[in-house]
Amino acid sequence: MRSLNESTIPITIAEEAADWWLELQNSDNQSLTQQRISSWRQQSSVHDEAWQKIAAFDMMLNDINAPQRRPISQHVLSQPSRGPRRQLLKSLFGLAVIGSTPWFIGSPVTHQQNKTIATKVGEHRSWTLANGVEVHLNTDTIIEIDETNTLMTLVLKQGEVAIITHAEQHPQQLLKVTTAIGDITPIGTHFIVRQHPEQIQVTLLEGQVNVSDKHSLRSWTLQENQAMTLTASGEMSMFKANTQTLAWQTGILIVSDMPLNSFVSELSRYHHAFIRYEPQIANLRVSGSYPTDDLAAVMNAVSRALNLNYTKRFGIWFHLSEKK
Amino acid sequence: MKHTSSQQHASKQIEMLYIHNQQWLRSWLYKQLGCNHLAADLLHDTFERLLKRVKNDVIEDSDAYLKTVARHLLTDHWRKKNIETAYQQCVSELEPDLAPSAEEQVEHLELLIQVDNRLRQLKTDVRQTFIAVQLEGLNYADTANRLAISISTVKRHLKQAMLSCCFNLSV
Numbered sequence: 001m002r003s004l005n006e007s008t009i010p011i012t013i014a015e016e017a018a019d020w021w022l023e024l025q026n027s028d029n030q031s032l033t034q035q036r037i038s039s040w041r042q043q044s045s046v047h048d049e050a051w052q053k054i055a056a057f058d059m060m061l062n063d064i065n066a067p068q069r070r071p072i073s074q075h076v077l078s079q080p081s082r083g084p085r086r087q088l089l090k091s092l093f094g095l096a097v098i099g100s101t102p103w104f105i106g107s108p109v110t111h112q113q114n115k116t117i118a119t120k121v122g123e124h125r126s127w128t129l130a131n132g133v134e135v136h137l138n139t140d141t142i143i144e145i146d147e148t149n150t151l152m153t154l155v156l157k158q159g160e161v162a163i164i165t166h167a168e169q170h171p172q173q174l175l176k177v178t179t180a181i182g183d184i185t186p187i188g189t190h191f192i193v194r195q196h197p198e199q200i201q202v203t204l205l206e207g208q209v210n211v212s213d214k215h216s217l218r219s220w221t222l223q224e225n226q227a228m229t230l231t232a233s234g235e236m237s238m239f240k241a242n243t244q245t246l247a248w249q250t251g252i253l254i255v256s257d258m259p260l261n262s263f264v265s266e267l268s269r270y271h272h273a274f275i276r277y278e279p280q281i282a283n284l285r286v287s288g289s290y291p292t293d294d295l296a297a298v299m300n301a302v303s304r305a306l307n308l309n310y311t312k313r314f315g316i317w318f319h320l321s322e323k324k
Numbered sequence: 325m326k327h328t329s330s331q332q333h334a335s336k337q338i339e340m341l342y343i344h345n346q347q348w349l350r351s352w353l354y355k356q357l358g359c360n361h362l363a364a365d366l367l368h369d370t371f372e373r374l375l376k377r378v379k380n381d382v383i384e385d386s387d388a389y390l391k392t393v394a395r396h397l398l399t400d401h402w403r404k405k406n407i408e409t410a411y412q413q414c415v416s417e418l419e420p421d422l423a424p425s426a427e428e429q430v431e432h433l434e435l436l437i438q439v440d441n442r443l444r445q446l447k448t449d450v451r452q453t454f455i456a457v458q459l460e461g462l463n464y465a466d467t468a469n470r471l472a473i474s475i476s477t478v479k480r481h482l483k484q485a486m487l488s489c490c491f492n493l494s495v
Contacts, residue, residue, distance in 0.1 A: 022483060060435060063435050064439055072415070074459045076436050077440055077455060131448065164395070173448075
């Protein structure tokens with residue numbers, strides 16, 4: 001949805017202006033080319049306006065290419081999204097250069113790109129890729145991005161990702177999410193894919209997705225607010241989507257009536273910690289919203305709610321037990 | 325500013341849209357952003373954008389339409405954040421006496437956001453070519469080599485990029 005040009009320049013004139021710009025860039029005789037451009041501009045006010053638009057953008061480029069700015073500009077503009085483990089170009093002012101391959105700048109041989117993005121335990125991050133696709137990674141997630149001109153494949157190696165696509169932005173490039181168990185093809189949507197050890201869960205919030213089983217080649221179409229699980233052995237079940245699934249994007253884990261053992265499993269995804277509990281309390285029910293980044297607070301809240309004790313050792317070892 | 329009666333009618337329509345929808349849209353934005361202030365800002369921007377459109381476009385009274393507008397603003401917001409973060413990363417790596425002044429940072433950042441907005445709309449390969457030549461200063465031959473394309477394709481990409489960035493034309 002771009003805003004309309006107030007005065008639209010006819011394509012032929014725009015193209016001529018662009019051609020002149022190119023010629024000026026490569027000209028051995030700048031003043032002669034400038035003269036010719038000047039004559040061209042005088043043909044009409046539209047010609048003149050077209051050149052002014054070119055000149056304005058050209059000036060912006062010159063501004064960001066000023067000597068002090070150039071290395072920063074290069075770095076910032078050549079990566080459409082942040083990468084987790086990146087070395088910066090320290091080529092400013094003659095300091096040592098630490099090589100880095102910015103995203104989506106072609107590597108020497110091939111058009112295809114193979115990039116990995118990941119989050120640490122307890123981390124969640126968001127990226128907008130060059131084609132406008134938004135990816136939001138939950139804790140402990142690894143995604144590999146494979147891209148050609150016609151297809152972008154996101155391989156979910158582990159963890160959980162929410163994806164928002166804008167099909168209208170780059171209709172010539174399809175998007176596909178693949179996991180070990182099945183593939184998900186979206187159409188202008190907002191959806192979440194989670195990789196469990198033996199199954200995947202796809203939750204569709206908006207739009208439409210197609211889920212296909214890698215092994216049996218069956219496929220299903222999810223409608224809005226539907227979710228499904230698919231196991232490695234091909235068992236599928238569909239159910240109503242639970243919007244609490246998305247709460248992690250704001251750092252919150254929302255649960256309703258969840259057994260403590262499952263709750264501890266979920267919580268453990270976000271922390272490098274050992275949470276243990278006595279067997280007889282494993283089935284106590286937990287409900288509520290809990291921050292994913294403050295384990296002590298959660299332990300406090302849960303033990304108060306369920307009338308439990310908790311002990312903490314060495315900063316990472318929690319033990320929940322019945323109050324005696 | 326002269327208000328024709330049709331403009332007034334449309335403004336009223338937007339006002340009704342706001343009253344009926346602001347609650348769910350604000351909490352949807354909050355879910356995306358995790359911050360109340362930002363959610364309120366973007367909610368405001370969403371309806372401002374609708375007000376600007378009144379003249380030419382049809383405004384649908386539908387959740388999906390509102391979300392689409394809001395989502396574009398969200399995308400803009402995140403892209404801007406990405407740029408700011410990348411910029412800060414660079415600055416933080418510099419020796420203190422080489423770091424740019426506060427005014428310089430603001431100015432440079434603003435320029436980067438503007439240029440990035442235009443570069444965004446380019447197809448990936450066109451964008452790559454343009455950045456290689458215009459930002460990295462590669463000549464056509466080196467660019468062609470690196471991206472495994474011909475020199476005439478390099479020129480074609482540069483022209484396409486200028487048409488898109490300067491005139492909003494996608495050829």
